[in-house]
Amino acid sequence: MSVVHVAFNDKSYDVKIDNNLHTQIGSEVASVWTPRKIAILTDSNVGPLYLADTQVQLENAGFEVLPLVVPAGEQSKSLVVAGDLIGQLAAHGFTRGDGLIALGGGVVGDLGGVVASLYMRGIAFIQIATSLTAQVDSSVGGKTAVNLGQTKNIAGSFYQPDLVLVDSTYLDTLSxxxxxxxxxxxxxxxxxxxxxxxxxxxxxxxxxxxxxxxxxxxxxxxxxxxxxxxxxxxxxxxxxxxxxxxxxxxxxxxxxxxxxxxxxxxxxxxxxxxxxxxxxxxxxxxxxxxxxxxxxxxxxxxxxxxxxxxxxxxxxxxxxxxxxxxxxxxxxxxxxxxxxxxxxxxxxxxxxxxx
CATH class of the missing domain: 1.20.1090.10 (Dehydroquinate synthase-like - alpha domain)
Incomplete structure (x- = not known):
């Protein structure tokens, strides 16, 4: 396993890179989070492939899981979608001690980061990167944003995750x-x-x-x-x-x-x-x-x-x-x-x- 450590004055986390991580999600998340409610945010492309297994692994590790699925594509990177997701977290009683995992590529990572940063002024956040774009770039660094009209990435925040998991076997199902x-x-x-x-x-x-x-x-x-x-x-x-x-x-x-x-x-x-x-x-x-x-x-x-x-x-x-x-x-x-x-x-x- 390769590990890239990312450290700031008030925050640090690891980016773990290994082709077996898709089988170790429960233990990896449990290594940084205590038992809590977790929302898994994914999209309509990634969800049918990996959501069920990810949810089972997290539940077996003692987490209570809420799956959230948005339509695949850039159109989901909007304030409207972010607001709807925040509403779902509130409806299911999420507190500041709970967390959100973005399971997907760049769009899901950006959207998830915005939602995590806004809900109750910030809840814990993890990225499981499933696209090459996310695995080489967008999952790291804390820049999160959504689009507004014809302006790309205009509304967002700097919000660092607690962990990033990169497993290139996820790439096998990409077009x-x-x-x-x-x-x-x-x-x-x-x-x-x-x-x-x-x-x-x-x-x-x-x-x-x-x-x-x-x-x-x-x-x-x-x-x-x-x-x-x-x-x-x-x-x-x-x-x-x-x-x-x-x-x-x-x-x-x-x-x-x-x-x-x-x-x-x-x-x-x-x-x-x-x-x-x-x-x-x-x-x-x-x-x-x-x-x-x-x-x-x-x-x-x-x-x-x-x-x-x-x-x-x-x-x-x-x-x-x-x-x-x-x-x-x-x-x-x-x-x-x-x-x-x-x-x-x-x-x-x-x-x-x-x-």
């Missing part, structure tokens, strides 16, 4: 597309982290390679993210590096209206932003192609017709990373050397459209 979209975040992290990790992703030549190396990819990705978030929990400094590809990617994702997965949009965003910074001499020549090669190898998209459309720039204006008209864009001066490049929102059309 190929849902697996591959998470690899977009892996490539992002490898480019941010080091030449060593970037070389490692350069060895991933197929979807089957992702399965084969999933545990190592999770460990490396989470280790980097943990290092960053421990140094900057509330995203006032270097945690912004993790937004590499996301500012443009979020705009593309919203314009696609469900036609693109998050990791697919991030992949496109990474290529688009790196092309521009390479053109301007901020990033080294050849970096865009090196990133593109890693994405194309597993079938991730790298272009979008939405880039440069008027609605695209409108979404940049409404991005939560717009600070008084200035976007903090993430560039790579080299692999493993991210920098923040400030760009006025009004200058973005010229920055994007210039050849």
């Amino acid at each position: 190929k597309r849902d697996l591959v979209e998470g690899y977009g975040e892996v490539v992002k992290t490898s480019a941010l982290d080091s030449l060593d990790f970037f070389a490692y992703t350069g060895q991933i030549k197929s979807v089957s390679d992702i399965y084969q190396h999933a545990q190592e990819l999770s460990q490396r990705s989470i280790a980097y993210k943990a290092k960053i978030v421990m140094a900057d929990e509330k995203e006032s400094g270097q945690r912004q590096f993790l937004n590499f590809g996301h500012t443009l990617g979020h705009a593309i994702e919203l314009l696609a209206h469900g036609g693109l997965r998050h990791g697919e949009a991030v992949a496109i965003g990474m290529i688009a932003i790196t092309e521009k910074f390479e053109r301007d001499g901020v990033s080294p020549k050849g970096l865009t192609e090196a990133i593109r090669t890693r994405l194309v190898a597993v079938g991730l998209p790298t272009t979008s017709e939405f880039i440069g459309q008027p609605e695209f720039f409108n979404h940049l204006i409404n991005d939560k990373k717009n600070h008084g008209g200035t976007l903090n864009l993430v560039a790579l001066s080299a692999v493993g050397k991210p920098i923040i490049f400030k760009k006025n929102v009004t200058d973005m059309p010229a920055f994007i459209e210039q050849n």
